[in-house]
Amino acid sequence: MTDPHHPLAIAAPLPRDVRVSFEFFPPKTDKANQILWGSIQRLAPLKPSYVSVTYGAGGSTRERTHATVHRIRTETDLEPAAHLTCVGATTEEIDAIAQLYWDSDIKHIVALRGDPAGGPGGSQNHFQPHPGGYAYASDLVAGLKNVADFEISVAAYPETHPEAANPEADLDNLKRKLDAGASRAITQFFFDTDVYLRFLERARAAGITVPIIPGILPVTNFASVAGFSAKSGASMPKWMAELFQGLDDDPETRKLVAASVAAEQCRALHAQGVTDFHFYTMNRADLVFAICHILGVRAQPKA
Numbered sequence: 001m002t003d004p005h006h007p008l009a010i011a012a013p014l015p016r017d018v019r020v021s022f023e024f025f026p027p028k029t030d031k032a033n034q035i036l037w038g039s040i041q042r043l044a045p046l047k048p049s050y051v052s053v054t055y056g057a058g059g060s061t062r063e064r065t066h067a068t069v070h071r072i073r074t075e076t077d078l079e080p081a082a083h084l085t086c087v088g089a090t091t092e093e094i095d096a097i098a099q100l101y102w103d104s105d106i107k108h109i110v111a112l113r114g115d116p117a118g119g120p121g122g123s124q125n126h127f128q129p130h131p132g133g134y135a136y137a138s139d140l141v142a143g144l145k146n147v148a149d150f151e152i153s154v155a156a157y158p159e160t161h162p163e164a165a166n167p168e169a170d171l172d173n174l175k176r177k178l179d180a181g182a183s184r185a186i187t188q189f190f191f192d193t194d195v196y197l198r199f200l201e202r203a204r205a206a207g208i209t210v211p212i213i214p215g216i217l218p219v220t221n222f223a224s225v226a227g228f229s230a231k232s233g234a235s236m237p238k239w240m241a242e243l244f245q246g247l248d249d250d251p252e253t254r255k256l257v258a259a260s261v262a263a264e265q266c267r268a269l270h271a272q273g274v275t276d277f278h279f280y281t282m283n284r285a286d287l288v289f290a291i292c293h294i295l296g297v298r299a300q301p302k303a
Contacts, residue, residue, distance in 0.1 A: 003230075016268065019276045022278075028064070035283055040285075044077070047300050050080065052153075053081070055084060070106045081109065084144070090132035103294060107148075111144060111177070153213075155186060158196050162232065171206055178208060184212070187214050190214070216262055218261075219258050220254050226241070243257055259290045279292075
């Protein structure tokens with residue numbers, strides 16, 4: 001029984017309806033592989049809805065993505081989702097990859113247009129479709145649905161994709177991806193709760209009814225995330241910069257601040273009715289595990 005005199009019992013009752021999912025990226029080295037699998041094993045008892053594995057800019061991690069997804073399927077009880085992009089491959093090549101996933105019992109794809117080589121702000125400034133490939137994420141979604149009846153997630157941008165003409169055009173693009181067969185959208189990370197809530201309101205007003213899952217990024221290196229955010233169109237609130245000020249040489253305090261900020265963000269969203277959260281783990285488990293614990297998502301004992 002909850003102690004009614006505990007301050008959190010009055011101010012913030014523990015959520016009991018939260019569902020989580022986690023994103024990982026394929027490792028480049030043996031050491032990175034050990035870190036990744038340590039993180040997967042640490043987070044697996046939280047029973048996420050699924051775990052996704054990213055696909056590098058320009059298709060640069062194709063083989064490592066495949067290997068990681070297949071290992072998750074064969075060595076864990078987790079439900080894997082493979083990222084797949086339009087970059088650097090013909091429609092036939094992408095369709096063959098998708099068929100291989102389906103035949104390997106991997107039925108969930110995160111379908112993305114993909115970034116040019118080097119990612120946002122990389123060596124190519126603008127995305128150039130492969131001459132024989134899918135031009136847009138909506139085309140990729142339709143192509144995947146022609147291969148098999150995949151469950152498909154797509155990206156959404158609460159602060160508008162940097163290449164979109166305007167927020168309305170960006171929302172129209174999201175609708176095209178959903179009309180092509182996607183069943184949910186996962187947002188780019190954001191830090192201002194109102195940014196997500198305003199976007200959700202606009203999406204619902206536009207007739208979009210599928211789940212729009214907030215993407216949560218715990219920040220431990222503020223300078224690095226601020227630089228990436230500037231390139232990808234995600235704003236960094238002034239209060240956040242102030243929280244991390246003076247902590248460049250204090251990683252332990254940065255972790256505590258990062259966990260507090262992300263947990264509070266999730267609690268605020270939950271108070272507005274949000275029950276699903278997608279965490280960008282950066283292949284590290286400690287912060288995400290702590291945040292999930294605060295959200296009431298607890299490790300489940302093995303059967």
